[in-house]
Amino acid sequence: MAVSEPGLTASKQRPRADAPAAGGSGRGERPALRWLRGRLPEYGPPVYRRHVYLQVVVFAALMAIFGAAFSTDSYRLGVMVTALTYAIAAMGLYFAYSLGGLFAFSQAAFMGLGAYTSAKVGDAHGFLTGFVSAIAVSFVVAIVVGLILRRAKHLYFAVGALAVAELMGLGFANWKFLAGDESGAVSGIVPMQIGGRVYLSAQDQFWFVLVVIVLVLLASMLVERSPMRRNAIATKQVPLVAQASGVPVYRIAIMLFAYGCALAGIAGSIEAHSIGAITPDGFGVGLAIDLYLMVLLGGLRSIWGPVVGAMFFTWLPEWLRSVQSYETVIYSFLLLITIIVLPDGIVGTLGKATRGLIRRAESR
Amino acid sequence: MLKAADISVHYGGVYAVKKVSLELREGEVLGIVGPNGSGKSTLLNAIGGLTRASGSVEIDGTAIPLNRPARPRRAGFLRTFQTPQVFTELSCIENVMLSASDRRGIGLLGSFLSRPFMWRSERVRIDEAKAALDRVGLGHLANRSAEGLAYGQNRHLEIARAIAAKPKYLAMDEPSAGLNQVETSTLAELIRSFAADGVTILVVDHKIDFLRGICSRMLVLQLGEVIADGSPDEVFTNPAVVDAYLGV
Numbered sequence: 001m002a003v004s005e006p007g008l009t010a011s012k013q014r015p016r017a018d019a020p021a022a023g024g025s026g027r028g029e030r031p032a033l034r035w036l037r038g039r040l041p042e043y044g045p046p047v048y049r050r051h052v053y054l055q056v057v058v059f060a061a062l063m064a065i066f067g068a069a070f071s072t073d074s075y076r077l078g079v080m081v082t083a084l085t086y087a088i089a090a091m092g093l094y095f096a097y098s099l100g101g102l103f104a105f106s107q108a109a110f111m112g113l114g115a116y117t118s119a120k121v122g123d124a125h126g127f128l129t130g131f132v133s134a135i136a137v138s139f140v141v142a143i144v145v146g147l148i149l150r151r152a153k154h155l156y157f158a159v160g161a162l163a164v165a166e167l168m169g170l171g172f173a174n175w176k177f178l179a180g181d182e183s184g185a186v187s188g189i190v191p192m193q194i195g196g197r198v199y200l201s202a203q204d205q206f207w208f209v210l211v212v213i214v215l216v217l218l219a220s221m222l223v224e225r226s227p228m229r230r231n232a233i234a235t236k237q238v239p240l241v242a243q244a245s246g247v248p249v250y251r252i253a254i255m256l257f258a259y260g261c262a263l264a265g266i267a268g269s270i271e272a273h274s275i276g277a278i279t280p281d282g283f284g285v286g287l288a289i290d291l292y293l294m295v296l297l298g299g300l301r302s303i304w305g306p307v308v309g310a311m312f313f314t315w316l317p318e319w320l321r322s323v324q325s326y327e328t329v330i331y332s333f334l335l336l337i338t339i340i341v342l343p344d345g346i347v348g349t350l351g352k353a354t355r356g357l358i359r360r361a362e363s364r
Numbered sequence: 365m366l367k368a369a370d371i372s373v374h375y376g377g378v379y380a381v382k383k384v385s386l387e388l389r390e391g392e393v394l395g396i397v398g399p400n401g402s403g404k405s406t407l408l409n410a411i412g413g414l415t416r417a418s419g420s421v422e423i424d425g426t427a428i429p430l431n432r433p434a435r436p437r438r439a440g441f442l443r444t445f446q447t448p449q450v451f452t453e454l455s456c457i458e459n460v461m462l463s464a465s466d467r468r469g470i471g472l473l474g475s476f477l478s479r480p481f482m483w484r485s486e487r488v489r490i491d492e493a494k495a496a497l498d499r500v501g502l503g504h505l506a507n508r509s510a511e512g513l514a515y516g517q518n519r520h521l522e523i524a525r526a527i528a529a530k531p532k533y534l535a536m537d538e539p540s541a542g543l544n545q546v547e548t549s550t551l552a553e554l555i556r557s558f559a560a561d562g563v564t565i566l567v568v569d570h571k572i573d574f575l576r577g578i579c580s581r582m583l584v585l586q587l588g589e590v591i592a593d594g595s596p597d598e599v600f601t602n603p604a605v606v607d608a609y610l611g612v
Contacts, residue, residue: 043506044490045458219476226475226482227489230458234451240414241449243433245442245463245525248470255472 047229052221055304060214067206074202081202083314084209085270088216090294090306092263095220097292098300099229100256101236103158105288106145109165110261112283114138114268116178119189119278127193131269138265139258146254165288172280187277192270205274212270216263220303223259232256297338299345308346312338365389366441366533366564371410371419373403380406381417382588388533393555393565395575395596398585399608404568405446405537407585412436412443412535423533437463440532444539448518452511456502459510459521460493463529496528497521500554515542519551527558534558535566540574552577572600584608 063084070076089111096104114134122130149160173184192199192208199208223229234242235249243249272278290313298309316334320327342349366388373381381403388394396404410417413433421428423439442463451459466489468474469482497503500520505513510521519539526534539555540548548571555578559565569575575582575596582599584592592602599605 043457043494045461046455046507222479223472223475227461227470227486228472228475230454230462231470233453234459234462237451237453238449240433241445242451242462244412244414244437246434246437246467246529247462248434251471259472 045230047225052224053218056214056217056221059217059304059307060210063210067203067210071203077202077206079314079318081205081209081270081274083311084213085267085274086291086294086314087307087310088213088270089264089267090291090298090310091216091220091303092260092267093291093295094260094300094303094306095223095263096257096260097295098305099232099236100253100260101232102161102253102257103154104161104257104260105158105285105292106161106165106168107260107264107291108283108285108287109168110138110142110264111268111271111287112172112278112280113141113168114265115272115278115283116172116186116268117265118269119186119272120178122190122273127190127273130190130273131266134265134269135262138268139262142258142261143254145261146257150250150254162285165285169280169284172283184280185277186272186279189272189276189278191276192273209270209274212266216266217303217307220263224303228252228256293335295345297335297345299348299351301344302347302351305345305347312346365422365424366411366566367422368407368411369420369422371407371417371421373406373410373415373417379588381410383419384585384588384590386583386590388564388566389581390564391559391562392580393559393567393578395579395582396566396568396585397570397572397575397582401587402585403588404585406588408443408535408537408566408568412441437529440530441535442526442529442531442533443535444519444522444526444537446537446541448515448522450510450513450518450521452509454510455506456497456508456510456513456521457490457493457506460496460524460528461489463525464489464492465528465530466492493524493528496524499527500524501550516547519543523554527563531563533564533566535568537568538570539567540569540571548574549577576600 063080066080067077070080089107092110093104093107096102096107114137117137118127118130118134120130121133145161145164149157149164152160172178178184178186192205199205231242231247231252234245234247235252239249268283271282294309294313295306296309297312298307299305317327317331320331323330338346344352367386369385370383371381371385372379372383384403384407386394386407396407398404406415409415410419410430411421413428413431413436415431417430419430421430421436423436423441426439428435428439428441451462454462466485468485469478470485474482494503494506497506500523502517502520502524505517510518513521519542523536523539526536536555539551543551552574555565555567559578565578567575567578579596582592582594582596583590584599584602584605586608591608592599592605594602
C-alpha cells in the first residue's frame with residue numbers, strides 16, 4: 001500500500017539519523033559488545049539498545065577501585081556502606097515514583113519494616129533468613145497497601161502512604177512483638193553473616209553491600225528491560241488512555257510499588273545488620289524526604305539517578321566537615337543550587353549533555 | 365455487533381448526550397456528524413468507558429460495564445482521540461507496542477522468571493508494532509521519541525496504536541481534524557483499507573466529503589439526540605438535517 005508520510009512538512013525532512021538502519025549499531029558499535037545489546041531487531045524500544053548490563057559492570061568496577069584504594073580507611077568505607085544502602089532504598093523509590101508515578105512517602109517506613117523484620121527473624125534464625133524475610137514481608141505488605149490505595153491518585157496516594165508510614169512507625173515503637181526497649185529501639189542485632197563467614201569490619205561490610213547492590217542493580221535492569229517500563233511510563237503519563245489501550249494500569253503500579261518496597265526492605269535489613277541497632281525515629285518522615293531528595297538530585301529519568309543522588313547526598317556533608325559551623329548553611333545552599341542549575345538531576349543533565357555531544361559529532 | 369442503548373451523559377443539570385442508542389453492525393463504517401457541542405465525542409467517550417455515563421453497552425452479545433476503560437478494549441473496541449493522545453516520554457514504536465494484541469509476559473514475573481517467554485512475545489510485539497507503523501506511513505520513525513512529532517503524525521501514531529491491537533471495532537474521534545486535503549484523502553484510503561480487512565469502524569467527524577467517501581451509514585446528532593440515521597445520501601437530503609446541521 002502506497003501511503004505517503006502524513007503530516008511531514010518540508011521543514012521536517014532533514015537527513016534522518018533516526019532511520020532504522022542507523023538504529024542501534026550506527027554509533028560504531030563493537031561486535032564484541034553486541035551480545036550485551038540484546039537479541040532484537042534494530043528497531044524496538046530504545047532501552048533494549050542500551051548497554052545496561054555494561055553500565056552495572058562499570059559501576060561495580062568503580063566501586064571496587066574505591067574499595068581497594070581505601071581498604072584501610074574504615075571511616076570512608078563506612079560512609080560508602082551508608083551511601084550504598086541509601087542508594088538501594090532510593091532505587092526502590094525510582095521504581096515506585098519515577099516509573100510507577102506513586103508518591104511513595106512510605107519508603108522510609110518500609111525500610112524500617114525490613115529492618116525490624118530482619119532484626120527479629122535474624123535474632124532467631126540467623127542473618128540470611130532475616131534478610132530474605134525482610135524482602136518477602138516488605139513485598140507482601142506493599143501489595144496489600146497498594147491494593148488498598150490503588151484508586152488514590154497523586155497527592156491522595158501520598159497522604160495514604162504517609163498514614164501507612166505513621167502506622168508502621170507506631171508499630172515499631174509500641175508493638176511488643178517487635179519492640180526492643182520502651183522506645184522501640186533494638187540493639188545487639190546479629191551482624192551480616194553467610195555460611196559461617198561474619199561481615200563485621202567496615203571492609204567486609206563494604207564488599208558485602210557492594211555485592212548486594214550489584215545484584216539489586218542486575219535485577220532492576222531486568223525490570224528496566226521489560227515491558228513493565230513502557231507500560232509504567234504510559235500509566236503515569238495518561239492513565240485513562242493507557243487503560244483504553246489495554247495496559248493493566250493498577251497491576252503495573254502495584255507491582256512497581258511492591259518491587260520498590262522490597263528494595264526498601266533490603267536496604268533496611270542491611271542498615272539493621274551493619275549498624276547493629278535501630279530506632280523507630282530512624283525511619284521517619286525525615287528519611288522519607290531525604291530519599292526523595294536523592295532521587296530528585298540524581299535525576300528521575302534513569303535508574304542511575306537515585307544511585308548518584310544517594311552518593312552525592314551522603315558524601316556532601318562529609319566533604320563539608322572542614323567548614324564546621326557553616327556546614328548546614330552551605331549544604332542547604334548547594335542542594336538548592338543543584339536543583340536550580342540541574343533541573344533534570346545530575347544524571348539527567350549529564351545524559352543530555354552527552355547526547356548533545358554525540359549529535360554534534362554525528363552531524364559533523 | 366456493538367449495541368449502545370439509552371446512553372446518557374450529563375454534567376450538572378445539562379445533558380451532553382440524552383438517551384442515545386446506536387448499533388454498529390459488523391463490517392460497516394458508521395459516521396456520526398453533528399454541530400459542535402452536539403455530544404459526538406461525549407458519546408464516544410461514554411461507549412469507551414472514559415466518561416461517567418448511564419445506559420448499557422453490549423459488544424458481540426456481552427454486556428460491557430460502563431465507566432471502565434479497560435473493558436471495551438478487552439472486547440476488541442479500540443479508539444483514537446479528538447486531541448491525539450500520544451505518550452511523549454516513549455518512542456513511537458513503544459507507543460504502538462502498548463496496545464499489542466499479545467499481552468503475555470508483561471508483568472514482574474515475566475521480567476524475572478520467564479524471560480525467554482517474555483522475549484518471544486516481545487519480539488512478536490515489536491514486529492507487529494513495526495508493521496502497524498509501516499501501514500500508517502510512520503515506519504521510518506519507529507525508533508524516534510514521540511515527542512515533537514507533527515500534528516498529523518501524532519494522529520497516525522494513534523491510529524497505529526489502535527490497529528496494533530487487532531481491533532474488531534475501531535472508533536475514531538475527528539481523525540481528519542487538522543489535516544490538509546491530501547492528508548485527508550490518504551486517511552480516507554487508509555480507513556477504507558481497514559474496512560476491507562473486516563474492521564468495523566465508527567468515525568466522528570466534521571468533513572462531509574470525507575465521511576461521504578468512507579461511510580456506509582450515517583447518524584446525525586443534535587443537542588445530544590439522534591435526528592437522522594441512514595445512508596449518506598438519505599441523511600444529507602433529510603430536511604431536519606439540512607435545517608439543523610447544514611443551516612441552509
